[in-house]
Amino acid sequence: MPTVRIIARLDIKGPRVVKGIRFEGLRVVGDPNELAMNYYGQGADEIICIDTVASLYGRNSLKEIVGRAVREVFIPITVGGGIRSVDDARELLRIGADKIAVNTAAVNRPELITELAMAFGSQCVVVSIQAKRRSHGWEAYTDYGREHTGLDALEWAKRAEELGAGEILLSSVDMDGTGQGYDIELTRSVAEKAGIPVIASGGMGTPRHCLEAIRSKADAVAVASSIHHGKNGVNDIRAFLMNAGVSVRQWGQRSLS
Amino acid sequence: MGTEVIIIDYGRGNVASVAQAFERVGARASLASTPDKVMTADFLVLPGVGAFADGMAALKERGLDEALKEYSLTGRPFLGICLGMQVLFDKSEEFGNTPGLGLLPGRVAAIPREGEGRTRKVPHIGWSGINPADRRDWAGTILDGIVPGESVYFVHSYMALPDIDSCRVAESDYEGCLVTAAIQEGALAGCQFHPEKSGQTGLKIIQNFLGM
Numbered sequence: 001m002p003t004v005r006i007i008a009r010l011d012i013k014g015p016r017v018v019k020g021i022r023f024e025g026l027r028v029v030g031d032p033n034e035l036a037m038n039y040y041g042q043g044a045d046e047i048i049c050i051d052t053v054a055s056l057y058g059r060n061s062l063k064e065i066v067g068r069a070v071r072e073v074f075i076p077i078t079v080g081g082g083i084r085s086v087d088d089a090r091e092l093l094r095i096g097a098d099k100i101a102v103n104t105a106a107v108n109r110p111e112l113i114t115e116l117a118m119a120f121g122s123q124c125v126v127v128s129i130q131a132k133r134r135s136h137g138w139e140a141y142t143d144y145g146r147e148h149t150g151l152d153a154l155e156w157a158k159r160a161e162e163l164g165a166g167e168i169l170l171s172s173v174d175m176d177g178t179g180q181g182y183d184i185e186l187t188r189s190v191a192e193k194a195g196i197p198v199i200a201s202g203g204m205g206t207p208r209h210c211l212e213a214i215r216s217k218a219d220a221v222a223v224a225s226s227i228h229h230g231k232n233g234v235n236d237i238r239a240f241l242m243n244a245g246v247s248v249r250q251w252g253q254r255s256l257s
Numbered sequence: 258m259g260t261e262v263i264i265i266d267y268g269r270g271n272v273a274s275v276a277q278a279f280e281r282v283g284a285r286a287s288l289a290s291t292p293d294k295v296m297t298a299d300f301l302v303l304p305g306v307g308a309f310a311d312g313m314a315a316l317k318e319r320g321l322d323e324a325l326k327e328y329s330l331t332g333r334p335f336l337g338i339c340l341g342m343q344v345l346f347d348k349s350e351e352f353g354n355t356p357g358l359g360l361l362p363g364r365v366a367a368i369p370r371e372g373e374g375r376t377r378k379v380p381h382i383g384w385s386g387i388n389p390a391d392r393r394d395w396a397g398t399i400l401d402g403i404v405p406g407e408s409v410y411f412v413h414s415y416m417a418l419p420d421i422d423s424c425r426v427a428e429s430d431y432e433g434c435l436v437t438a439a440i441q442e443g444a445l446a447g448c449q450f451h452p453e454k455s456g457q458t459g460l461k462i463i464q465n466f467l468g469m
Contacts, residue, residue, distance in 0.1 A: 002432055003384045003408060040456075045384055045410075071277050076410060076454045096273035098412075098454060121307040123380040123412040166380050195370065197382050219378065249384035252404035254457045 003247045005220035006210070006237055007046040007199060008039035008227060012081070013053055015061045019225050021177035023130070023145030026052065029228045032065045033072065039227065040073040041257040042234035045249055047077045048169065048199075048222060050101065050128070052144050054082025063095055070096030080128050080169075081144075085112070086119045093120065101126040101169055104142040107149050107156075110163055117164030122196075125167070127160040129153055131186055132173040138186055145173045157190045157198075168198045169222070175203030177225050182213040191217035207232060207240035214246055259285045260467050263298035265325075265341075266290045267315045270304030271453070275338065278453035282464045292324035300467060301328055304453075305340030309349035309365060309415065312340050313357060322358060329360050334444045334469040336399070342440065342447030343417055351415055360445060363419035373433030381431050384408040387438045387450070390425035398426050399446045399465045400439060409438070409448075409455040409462075416449065444469055 010017045010032050017035055018026040029035070036047050047069065051062045066079055079092050080101025089100040100120070106112050106127055116125045130145050131138040131153035138153035149156075157168050170190050172183035182203045191198040200213040201222035210221045226232045238248050262279050266272045266288040276286040279302070289295055303325065305312050316322045329335055337345050344357045349365035357365070368379050386406040395401055411429065417437045419425055427439040429450075440447045446466060452459035 002378075002381075003386075005383050067273075070274050071281075074278055074281070074454060074456055074459060076412070076451075093271065094273065096271065096277065098271060098274065119307075121414075123382060123414065124306065167382060195378055196380070197378055219383070249408040250386055250406055251456065251458055252407050254407070254461070256457060 002219070003249055004214050004241065005045040006234055006248070007048055007220050007222045008036070008044040008234060009048045009050065009201060009222040009224040010035060011224065012049055012051045012062060012065065015065070017228070018052060019177060019228055023173055023176055033068045035228070036069045036073050037257070039234055040075060043238055043249070043251070043256050044075065044234045046075055046220070047073060048101070049077065049079050051081025063092070066092060066097050067095045078126055080126065086115050089116055089120065093124070099124050099126050099167070101128040103128040103130065106160070107140065107142050107151065110159065113160055113163040113165050117166070122164050122166035125165050126169050127165040128169040128171065129157060130171045130173050131183070141173060153186070154189055154193070157194060161194060161196050165196060167196055168194060170198055170200055172202035178203055179205030179225060181205060181209040182221070184212055184216045187213050187218050188216040191219070205231070207237045210237055211241060211244050211246065214241070259283060260300060261285045261287065262300040262302060262467070263287055263289045263294060264302045264304065265295070265321060267319055267321055269307050269312045269315050270341065271306055272304060275302060275304045275453045278460060278463055282460055282467065284467055290319055290321070292320045295321065295324040295328050298328065299333060301333065301335045303335070303337045303341035303344070305338065305344065307340060309340065309343060309351040309357070310355040312344055313355055316344070325358055326360065329445055332444050334466060335446065336466050337447035338453070339413060339449060339451060342449055343415060345445065345447055346417055346419070349415065361419060361424055361440065361442060362421060363417060365415050365417050368414060368416055368431065368434060368436070375432050377432040377434065380412060380414040381436070382412050384410055385429040385431060387427040387429050390428040390437070391422055393426055395426065398441050399448070399462050399469070400427055401465050402461060403458060407458050409450040409452065409458055411450045413449060
């Protein structure tokens with residue numbers, strides 16, 4: 001089994017990290033750079049910053065946050081929210097982002113995925129899918145879980161891969177912020193068919209939930225509420241997974257920050 | 258104090274992150290995109306993200322390919338990262354055959370999606386442990402002080418296949434596929450992984466490079 005990643009997810013609104021339940025009722029959690037530093041020190045394998053309202057407000061604070069984070073945090077940083085073009089992506093990569101996550105713009109114009117992959121390589125392109133259960137399967141949503149697309153989430157994931165995505169950030173709108181565990185069926189349905197890594201996101205409440213997602217073929221787990229509220233540290237999650245026999249990052253006796 | 262490092266900026270690398278990592282360990286990092294500046298370097302870093310052919314074209318466009326070959330002859334320290342390591346070799350099989358800088362004999366080929374009875378996800382994204390290739394001793398290399406098995410961050414779809422084993426310093430087992438993780442021949446070194454994104458382990462490797 002390849003090494004599984006534990007990813008700290010920061011949902012950003014203006015200059016702050018926010019978190020809600022099922023993508024609604026967003027509350028301020030704290031300062032993005034302080035939190036990024038904190039999770040880096042706890043041994044997070046990666047940071048994902050998603051601008052929750054990028055399509056509504058200016059983007060300057062996101063750029064500032066990323067620019068500061070790369071001076072302090074020496075792990076990969078994925079940035080998403082409101083990226084509409086190769087030029088938007090180039091600017092964020094230039095500042096120091098390692099990967100770009102797209103959702104709304106890719107649904108509106110799927111060729112964007114190919115354009116980004118051609119310009120920066122597939123490894124740079126994360127397609128973010130916000131999936132909500134419906135009577136049969138799941139529907140992909142855009143605009144931070146607000147807008148219907150009519151797209152079947154599983155088919156969209158497959159299509160995104162064909163178009164050149166290097167990774168899928170798979171968020172369950174239903175489980176997000178609930179602490180009740182990832183949507184295991186969703187995770188398995190997408191990850192089993194995907195030839196690219198899948199990050200399970202939404203619902204983590206205990207380290208056991210991470211293990212369930214990994215056993216359902218997730219290549220990485222994103223955690224947010226649980227670590228924001230101090231319920232679990234990234235290090236606790238890692239220790240739990242290691243004890244369960246999951247392959248995680250090793251750093252020997254080296255200090256983490 | 259503060260060793261000066263020149264980072265090649267040819268529009269294909271995460272230069273900001275690489276520069277920050279060097280500054281973190283006390284170096285002064287500056288970016289260069291012209292051949293004349295390359296030759297003034299005491300320590301040179303070639304980062305790189307993306308496709309091989311596109312990366313080589315971007316180097317050629319700026320006349321940097323010849324400058325990098327000339328620099329390597331000086332015997333001063335030279336570190337290639339990710340695509341920057343791959344272009345040190347003769348050629349790549351990415352989209353047909355593309356010649357590289359040819360500073361090391363060997364080629365670059367796709368990570369096989371299937372093999373050794375397993376199916377692999379490509380790109381290989383994530384943290385993997387590195388181990389000495391051919392029981393190579395890491396003392397005196399860029400991996401000096403790294404504990405075999407320590408994890409570093411990889412993001413790649415292609416891998417280097419050197420013709421000579423002696424330049425392979427470390428390898429990493431990706432689902433049964435042994436990927437060349439680090440190379441070194443004298444002052445010419447390379448990492449397939451991203452030391453600038455590999456936490457404190459990566460910063461130690463960067464520090465080792467500066468000690469060359």
